[in-house]
Amino acid sequence: MSNVAGKAYGMNVMTPLRWWTAIWQKVIFWVVVKTFPYFLKGLLTLSLIHYARWTIINRWSFPRLDKSQPKEKLTYSYMLFESNFNGSWDQYIDSFSFAIPSGLDMFWRWNIKYPKSIPLHDFYHYIRFNQVECDHYYNAYPLASANDVKSAQALYADLAAFADSSEALSDDAFAAAWQQFLADNQHSLGSMGTSPLMSTSNQLVQEHHHDDLQLAARQTQQEEA
Amino acid sequence: MTMDRALDLYDIQGNICKGYGRFGFPKARYFFLEFHQYAGARAFLQQLIPLITTAEPWSEKDHPDQSDKPQATTNIGFTYAGLSALGLPRRSLDGFPLEFRMGMKNRAGILGDEGPSDPANWDPVWQGEPVHAWLSVNGQSRQAVVDRYRQIEQLLQQSQGSVTIRPGHKGPQGSLQPWQDASAVYENGRVTPKEHFGYVDGIGNPYFAGCGNDPSRLPGRGKLTRDDGWQPLATGEFILGHIDEAREYPIAPEPHLLALNGTFMVYRKLHENVTTFNRYVDRLATDFDGSRELLMAKFSGRWPDNGAPLVLAPDDAAKAELDQQLAQLTAKAAAGDHTAATELRALKAKWIDFTYNKDRHGSRCPIGAHIRRANTRAALETEKDAFNTPSALDDRRRLLRRGLPYGGEDETPADDTEQGIIFMCIGASLERQFEFVQQQWINYSNDFHLGNDRDVLIGANNGQLTDKHIIQVNPKQGKAPFFCTHLPRMVETRGGDYFFLPGITALRMIAQGIIDPT
Amino acid sequence: MANKFGNSYGLTTLCPLINGHQQHTSFDKITRHRIQLLEENSGSPFARIPDTYFARLFILNDVFFEQGNNVARDHLQSKYLVFTSNFHGDLEPYLQGMWNNAEADVRHIWQYAVAFDKVQNAADFIRYIKRCQLTTTLFFNGSTDDSLQQQLKSLYVKQAFTEFALQHQGKPVAELRAAFKTFMQQLQIDNIETPSWQPGQTQL
Numbered sequence: 043m044s045n046v047a048g049k050a051y052g053m054n055v056m057t058p059l060r061w062w063t064a065i066w067q068k069v070i071f072w073v074v075v076k077t078f079p080y081f082l083k084g085l086l087t088l089s090l091i092h093y094a095r096w097t098i099i100n101r102w103s104f105p106r107l108d109k110s111q112p113k114e115k116l117t118y119s120y121m122l123f124e125s126n127f128n129g130s131w132d133q134y135i136d137s138f139s140f141a142i143p144s145g146l147d148m149f150w151r152w153n154i155k156y157p158k159s160i161p162l163h164d165f166y167h168y169i170r171f172n173q174v175e176c177d178h179y180y181n182a183y184p185l186a187s188a189n190d191v192k193s194a195q196a197l198y199a200d201l202a203a204f205a206d207s208s209e210a211l212s213d214d215a216f217a218a219a220w221q222q223f224l225a226d227n228q229h230s231l232g233s234m235g236t237s238p239l240m241s242t243s244n245q246l247v248q249e250h251h252h253d254d255l256q257l258a259a260r261q262t263q264q265e266e267a
Numbered sequence: 268m269t270m271d272r273a274l275d276l277y278d279i280q281g282n283i284c285k286g287y288g289r290f291g292f293p294k295a296r297y298f299f300l301e302f303h304q305y306a307g308a309r310a311f312l313q314q315l316i317p318l319i320t321t322a323e324p325w326s327e328k329d330h331p332d333q334s335d336k337p338q339a340t341t342n343i344g345f346t347y348a349g350l351s352a353l354g355l356p357r358r359s360l361d362g363f364p365l366e367f368r369m370g371m372k373n374r375a376g377i378l379g380d381e382g383p384s385d386p387a388n389w390d391p392v393w394q395g396e397p398v399h400a401w402l403s404v405n406g407q408s409r410q411a412v413v414d415r416y417r418q419i420e421q422l423l424q425q426s427q428g429s430v431t432i433r434p435g436h437k438g439p440q441g442s443l444q445p446w447q448d449a450s451a452v453y454e455n456g457r458v459t460p461k462e463h464f465g466y467v468d469g470i471g472n473p474y475f476a477g478c479g480n481d482p483s484r485l486p487g488r489g490k491l492t493r494d495d496g497w498q499p500l501a502t503g504e505f506i507l508g509h510i511d512e513a514r515e516y517p518i519a520p521e522p523h524l525l526a527l528n529g530t531f532m533v534y535r536k537l538h539e540n541v542t543t544f545n546r547y548v549d550r551l552a553t554d555f556d557g558s559r560e561l562l563m564a565k566f567s568g569r570w571p572d573n574g575a576p577l578v579l580a581p582d583d584a585a586k587a588e589l590d591q592q593l594a595q596l597t598a599k600a601a602a603g604d605h606t607a608a609t610e611l612r613a614l615k616a617k618w619i620d621f622t623y624n625k626d627r628h629g630s631r632c633p634i635g636a637h638i639r640r641a642n643t644r645a646a647l648e649t650e651k652d653a654f655n656t657p658s659a660l661d662d663r664r665r666l667l668r669r670g671l672p673y674g675g676e677d678e679t680p681a682d683d684t685e686q687g688i689i690f691m692c693i694g695a696s697l698e699r700q701f702e703f704v705q706q707q708w709i710n711y712s713n714d715f716h717l718g719n720d721r722d723v724l725i726g727a728n729n730g731q732l733t734d735k736h737i738i739q740v741n742p743k744q745g746k747a748p749f750f751c752t753h754l755p756r757m758v759e760t761r762g763g764d765y766f767f768l769p770g771i772t773a774l775r776m777i778a779q780g781i782i783d784p785t
Numbered sequence: 786m787a788n789k790f791g792n793s794y795g796l797t798t799l800c801p802l803i804n805g806h807q808q809h810t811s812f813d814k815i816t817r818h819r820i821q822l823l824e825e826n827s828g829s830p831f832a833r834i835p836d837t838y839f840a841r842l843f844i845l846n847d848v849f850f851e852q853g854n855n856v857a858r859d860h861l862q863s864k865y866l867v868f869t870s871n872f873h874g875d876l877e878p879y880l881q882g883m884w885n886n887a888e889a890d891v892r893h894i895w896q897y898a899v900a901f902d903k904v905q906n907a908a909d910f911i912r913y914i915k916r917c918q919l920t921t922t923l924f925f926n927g928s929t930d931d932s933l934q935q936q937l938k939s940l941y942v943k944q945a946f947t948e949f950a951l952q953h954q955g956k957p958v959a960e961l962r963a964a965f966k967t968f969m970q971q972l973q974i975d976n977i978e979t980p981s982w983q984p985g986q987t988q989l
Contacts, residue, residue: 095921197939234989
């Protein structure tokens with residue numbers, strides 16, 4: 043029960059926009075998609091995100107499933123930003139603000155009271171204030187960053203090909219091919235491991251969780267005895 | 268970034284703007300205080316203030332006139348507990364950043380201080396309640412250090428127990444010392460810029476606006492511009508009360524005068540396991556295709572003997588050629604050849620003024636080499652023009668390195684003798700600068716696309732197969748990269764804490780007890 | 786304006802909760818408590834749902850934003866259970882897999898969602914989620930769009946092969962070759978199911 047699952051942090055940010063500027067914002071995103079990857083080059087190079095998305099919720103399109111459910115009466119439309127990124131909150135916000143401030147400003151261009159990503163403290167405050175915490179966050183590979191997943195995919199494909207192509211080689215040719223294979227994949231051979239600590243607060247939460255599990259185990263033992 | 272106004276160097280402590288070693292102060296003594304009674308402690312501080320060395324400009328180190336340079340320097344910093352013991356108002360105390368208030372010991376999980384580096388194993392001076400203040404004396408000679416220390420000791424005696432020295436630094440032959448002595452390493456009676464593993468250290472400190480250093484030192488030390496030029500980093504990256512790279516004032520306590528011209532400093536005693544290091548290098552060198560020196564250089568990114576960067580001389584042949592060129596130019600310059608002297612200066616400038624732009628694969632300087640981790644020099648912008656500026660991800664992670672080696676004078680260095688580096692670094696945000704570099708770039712490698720690999724020299728490695736460093740190759744040459752596996756713990760943390768280094772005005776106000784955020 | 790990027794899908798849903806309470810506890814509180822108590826990592830129900838890369842559940846109590854002049858004060862009339870998931874493939878098979886593999890958890894979590902009492906089977910569930918779905922405006926994939934099994938197998942291969950390469954540095958070619966052959970047999974690189982990493986695995 044936190045925003046952290048292994049090497050990933052799950053962020054949810056919900057910010058208001060005027061309903062008509064929401065349309066402009068949609069146009070911006072449309073341009074981003076049509077010109078891909080031009081506007082996302084910075085994001086791709088930062089390479090800290092597994093998956094992220096921006097969803098504009100028109101003020102009239104909050105799901106209403108039954109007559110018993112009261113109708114929403116909203117002034118604004120909303121943008122829900124959701125990201126699965128590697129690193130701590132501060133590290134992520136910092137890196138994005140340093141590296142691609144104009145990109146961030148474009149994505150939040152029409153959001154009410156958006157302060158721009160520089161100076162940083164107002165931006166920090168804006169994100170923190172509009173963030174909604176995860177109650178449950180699941181990550182299929184807590185031990186892997188997006189970089190790990192991508193390099194694993196590259197290595198997998200190359201290794202499968204190498205295993206096939208090297209079978210019929212003479213020993214000398216194999217030795218040379220092996221060296222070339224390692225050289226070609228030298229950037230995919232980082233060691234795997236657990237995530238660095240996201241924060242001392244998260245450390246506490248994990249310790250509490252661990253304590254609770256141990257307590258539960260002891261109680262079960264006592265009951266069985 | 269241009270300065271709107273010159274810095275008041277007379278209000279800034281001297282160690283912030285100057286690495287004293289470079290100015291001819293090869294000896295130092297660090298000691299730590301406890302305040303027991305705050306009126307007495309404040310009286311002590313008032314008497315100490317005239318001894319505090321400011322950042323006032325001195326003539327350069329090779330300038331013939333030595334008269335404006337003191338024989339010894341003195342600087343002071345406070346922990347959060349220390350400021351509290353001095354009676355700083357609650358509101359001012361609460362304005363300090365979290366990591367400073369917590370102190371280094373409580374940040375062990377972030378810093379990778381586990382196993383032999385666990386705070387439980389630190390020197391006795393760090394056990395129990397935190398120390399209150401750090402005092403440093405640097406001297407042109409050991410005698411100058413001792414003289415200044417005696418002077419301060421007298422002030423301590425006059426405080427009648429209000430202020431005492433907290434002893435407990437492990438020293439030679441199992442001794443416990445009341446202070447930590449440090450000294451440049453000597454070879455044949457001459458000062459060297461080396462540490463105990465044999466590397467030339469402390470090259471390439473950042474250059475910031477208003478620091479008062481010679482502008483010729485800017486290239487390689489500032490931040491990179493799109494046209495491959497260098498600009499000074501914003502003052503606020505290193506000194507509070509000034510605009511930083513995010514065009515805002517760094518997080519600082521109230522009132523303004525408490526923070527203005529002050530900054531934060533990390534003090535860390537890093538023990539060097541010299542036997543472990545030498546054995547590891549010896550063993551690996553037998554398998555490595557290249558000299559022992561090249562292998563060592565592939566760990567650090569610089570040749571151990573003279574600090575030449577690998578991007579300049581990536582193999583033994585290139586290094587031999589560089590050494591020859593260097594020797595010839597040095598001889599000619601000494602004989603009065605001005606052209607040679609100019610060429611020599613230009614060549615030496617390349618020790619600092621370089622990037623990794625033409626070494627994307629790391630075949631010259633490995634991507635995980637120490638200097639490429641600690642100062643990334645725009646290498647994270649792997650796609651051209653992807654970021655706001657080439658070094659956007661680096662400019663807010665720079666560290667002003669201070670400090671000196673310790674030990675190794677009285678006994679032959681081994682794992683169980685006392686030697687290493689007193690690592691000190693200065694920056695406006697401990698969390699954003701030091702802690703980030705330590706955690707993400709030294710003890711982790713995601714930003715370098717190298718998974719969980721760690722720094723060879725100071726990483727928290729444990730001798731496992733996958734505790735490794737990759738020496739990359741140029742894939743076109745058809746040779747495999749070299750894996751340095753089973754990396755042992757070369758360096759262990761033996762203590763340290765976070766200190767606030769106030770400006771002179773703030774120090775005076777703290778001493779008078781008139782800091783008032785009302 | 787698409788929920789898909791290659792073969793990866795970004796599902797965003799806002800599921801309204803019933804305004805009401807049971808024995809002094811409101812339904813949103815009960816729901817929040819339930820999702821906070823879900824087991825994490827490999828114990829999470831999402832670890833059983835095929836092809837889930839990432840998923841999250843949270844309660845949206847209200848909308849908040851900066852105070853100041855010239856801003857309206859918006860408030861939601863309902864509280865929403867927000868369920869979002871990043872997965873491989875198409876929506877209907879994914880939701881079918883969700884129902885088939887975690888029906889009890891789904892019923893437990895969505896018990897107090899508006900109109901969920903009418904959900905009796907997988908088809909109902911798919912219809913229900915689609916009614917709560919919002920179209921993603923911009924979906925960014927900074928990873929891969931392979932199947933989860935493929936991703937996990939690749940990670941396993943990366944870990945195992947890296948260790949193999951480290952262990953066999955400098956070995957004579959005959960020995961290397963023999964070891965490599967054995968290694969590849971154990972690795973079963975074409976067998977995507979095993980040996981591999983398990984979904985949500987937290988230890989190597």
